[in-house]
Amino acid sequence: MIPYGKQSIDSSDLDSVLRALQSDWLTTGPQVKAFEQAFAQRTGARYAIAVCNGTAALHLAMLACGIGSGDRVYTSPNTFLASANAAAYVGAVPDFSDIDPVTYCLDPEVLEQNWLEDTRAIVAVDYAGQTAELPRLAELARSRNAFVIEDACHAIGGQFEHEKRLWPVGGHPYADVTTFSFHPVKSMTTGEGGMLVTDDREIAERARVLRNHGMTREPDEFQSLQVDGALAEQGPWYYEMHSLGYNYRITDFQSALGISQLQRLDHFLQRRREIVETYREAFAKLPHLQVPRLRNPLDQDVVAWHLFTILIDFEMLRTTRTEFMRELRESGVGSQVLYIPVHLQPWYRHMYGYGPGKCPVAESLYPQFLSLPLYPAMTDEDVMAVIENVTQLVLSHAE
Numbered sequence: 278m279i280p281y282g283k284q285s286i287d288s289s290d291l292d293s294v295l296r297a298l299q300s301d302w303l304t305t306g307p308q309v310k311a312f313e314q315a316f317a318q319r320t321g322a323r324y325a326i327a328v329c330n331g332t333a334a335l336h337l338a339m340l341a342c343g344i345g346s347g348d349r350v351y352t353s354p355n356t357f358l359a360s361a362n363a364a365a366y367v368g369a370v371p372d373f374s375d376i377d378p379v380t381y382c383l384d385p386e387v388l389e390q391n392w393l394e395d396t397r398a399i400v401a402v403d404y405a406g407q408t409a410e411l412p413r414l415a416e417l418a419r420s421r422n423a424f425v426i427e428d429a430c431h432a433i434g435g436q437f438e439h440e441k442r443l444w445p446v447g448g449h450p451y452a453d454v455t456t457f458s459f460h461p462v463k464s465m466t467t468g469e470g471g472m473l474v475t476d477d478r479e480i481a482e483r484a485r486v487l488r489n490h491g492m493t494r495e496p497d498e499f500q501s502l503q504v505d506g507a508l509a510e511q512g513p514w515y516y517e518m519h520s521l522g523y524n525y526r527i528t529d530f531q532s533a534l535g536i537s538q539l540q541r542l543d544h545f546l547q548r549r550r551e552i553v554e555t556y557r558e559a560f561a562k563l564p565h566l567q568v569p570r571l572r573n574p575l576d577q578d579v580v581a582w583h584l585f586t587i588l589i590d591f592e593m594l595r596t597t598r599t600e601f602m603r604e605l606r607e608s609g610v611g612s613q614v615l616y617i618p619v620h621l622q623p624w625y626r627h628m629y630g631y632g633p634g635k636c637p638v639a640e641s642l643y644p645q646f647l648s649l650p651l652y653p654a655m656t657d658e659d660v661m662a663v664i665e666n667v668t669q670l671v672l673s674h675a676e
């Protein structure tokens with residue numbers, strides 16, 4: 278069975294984790310710092326804060342940007358729940374604006390039309406690895422005093438072209454904060470894990486403190502509290518709390534895995550690109566099937582493909598997606614549907630009154646979405662098996 282996604286763990290990963298487990302630090306130690314440094318270097322961001330998962334990174338991004346009750350946060354309906362939930366965690370209103378039919382990412386023009394006065398942030402999701410239209414989204418947000426939080430969980434290690442320059446995801450000026458996830462289905466893994474990167478020192482400091490209960494051991498940063506007699510004695514145990522934080526820490530052995538995975542990331546991305554190009558060519562002429570398209574052809578060699586999501590017109594093929602997936606699975610090929618439009622989820626309908634018709638493009642594409650297997654450990658035989666079985670199935674239904 279060829280799954281739709283899978284991690285790649287080799288002996289260098291095992292060695293790295295084993296060394297961390299045998300060291301004095303299991304958590305909040307030198308591997309966490311080293312992982313953050315390596316990640317900052319890789320993305321070109323000034324600051325990187327490692328956390329326990331991608332959702333925690335999004336939550337801290339909201340808090341560090343000061344998003345809260347009375348604020349509206351726009352995101353794409355075509356994303357994992359967490360991109361929107363993070364806004365709800367801080368008491369803001371998560372809202373949804375429709376996607377571009379080519380990239381399946383937020384459509385900046387539609388967002389401009391939808392924009393409401395109380396909007397304080399955009400969560401721009403880089404669907405499948407292709408970046409959202411960040412320069413345009415940043416222009417829109419900044420002229421209206423709002424933040425751009427880039428949810429780059431799909432785009433680890435990617436780049437995009439803009440004005441004749443290549444910009445690394447996490448290291449460009451069109452987002453205030455960028456968040457990543459290292460869940461095993463993502464392009465590199467730490468089991469569970471996440472990262473928040475930014476060039477803004479204040480956002481970074483807030484996120485770092487909030488990751489660990491809002492605690493700081495450095496009283497000289499906060500002279501104001503030292504006038505209080507009870508806090509006057511500042512021995513080696515000393516800590517202060519200035520904000521309500523969380524335990525969003527990541528362990529040293531996860532960070533050690535992150536470091537070794539990061540060293541293999543270019544290889545992972547190269548293999549993913551190869552598979553995507555092979556699929557694209559193989560499926561280009563199949564009826565009732567649309568392969569992924571790039572907004573900017575110059576991104577072809579630098580996009581960090583996470584998903585290979587095709588559109589299939591199951592109605593024209595006189596079948597259902599469920600039946601198609603079942604037949605595909607019987608031939609040994611897994612597939613997945615990413616994502617159910619978030620604004621149609623029962624909780625969002627109930628809490629905010631959202632429903633069908635709010636994002637017509639996302640709603641019309643959703644029934645056609647199908648993500649095919651894509652992960653670096655796929656052999657050429659696996660890739661051929663996917664191509665042959667999908668082709669056969671489409672052609673047999675198209676007759």
Ligand SMILES: *Cc1c(COP(=O)(O)O)cnc(C)c1O
Pocket residue numbers: 330331332333356357359360402428430431457458459460469470471
């Ligand atoms: C995976 C993912 C998340 C959440 O990451 P976790 O590490 O699972 O919490 C958020 N947004 C997107 C787009 C994702 O793919």
